[in-house]
Amino acid sequence: MTTAPRSTAEAPRTAIVTGGSRGIGRESVRRLAADGWSVVVNYAGRTSEAEAAVAEAAEAGGRAIAVRADVADESAVATLFDAAEEAFGGIDAVVHAAGRMYLSPVADLDLDALDALHRTNVRGTFTVAREAARRVSDGGTILLFSTSAIGLALPSYAPYVASKGAVEAMTLILAREMRGRDVTVNTVAPGPTATALFLDGKDEETVARLAAQPPLERLGTPAxxxxxxxxxxxxxxxxxxxxxxxxxGGIV
Structure with missing residues (x-):
């Protein structure tokens, strides 16, 4: 499927940011708006936070709307992309920051929790990537998210890391499948970053230990x-x- 490139006269460019109401997604909304992008802030359930992200985008100099959608629901994702096209005329980038974390030793796995994790992190990524591959304008960008924890072999991280391993596995393949469209496909794999998702359930000692791991000796920030x-x-x-x-920050 070929999507025509957007004319450079049709500024600003438009990005969909999933998980845009919190953490890295929300800061990405603000940062893109500061560069003049129009942004569609996707969120799952925190309406007030999504509205705050829209307000921050406007303050930063961009335009934004909020659209609620479950990233693992193909109909909802199609509606999300429809809303972006209707509001701003096209889609130049998709930043898929939505995700969830579930940590557990393999021996103690709650399989229902594992299914929920994979529904968001694996099915959700494929659902969003599929729609993006069909609708991102030629010359655009598809950007997914993994985790640097993949290389650290941390106990209890197997469920989460396995879900993100699937994202990394698809990245180069999808990039090759976009041949002829001038569309890039990459994945960002943050290290320990001070977001609510990362900090939830961790005591101060654990946070301090993780912050000391990078040679830069701090947690990353959403910015x-x-x-x-x-x-x-x-x-x-x-x-x-x-x-x-x-x-x-240099974690190996």
Missing amino acids: DIAEVVAFLVSPQGHWVNGQVVRAN
Whole structure:
């Protein structure tokens, strides 16, 4: 399927940011708006936070709307993309930051919790990527999210890391499938980042230990990751394709 490129006269460019009401997604909304993007803020259930993200985008100089959609629901995702096209005329980038975390030793797995995790992180990523592959304008960007925890072999992280391994596995394949469209496909893999998702359930000692791991000796911030997002969706980042970018302060 070929989608015509957007004329450079049709500024600003438009991005869909899933999980845009909180954490890295929300900071990415603000950062893209500061670059003049129009942004569709996707969210799952926190309406007030999504509305706040829209307000922040406007304050940063961009335009934004909020659209509620379950990323694993194909009809809802199609409606999300419809809303972006109706509001802003096309889609130049999809930043799929929505996700959930479930940690457990393998021996103690709650399989229902595992299914819920994979529904969002695996099915949701494929659902959003499928729609993006069909509808992103030629010359655009598809940006997915993994985790640098994949390389750390941390106990209890198997469920979460396995779900993100699926995202990394599809990245280069989808990039190759987009041949002929000038569409880049990359994945950002943050290290420990000070978001509610990361901090939930961790005591101060655990957080301090994780913050000390990178040579830069701190947790990442949502703003750190949003800068990577802004680069990868920009013309300056367009030669980066089919890559997993580990934005983690130097954790090996």
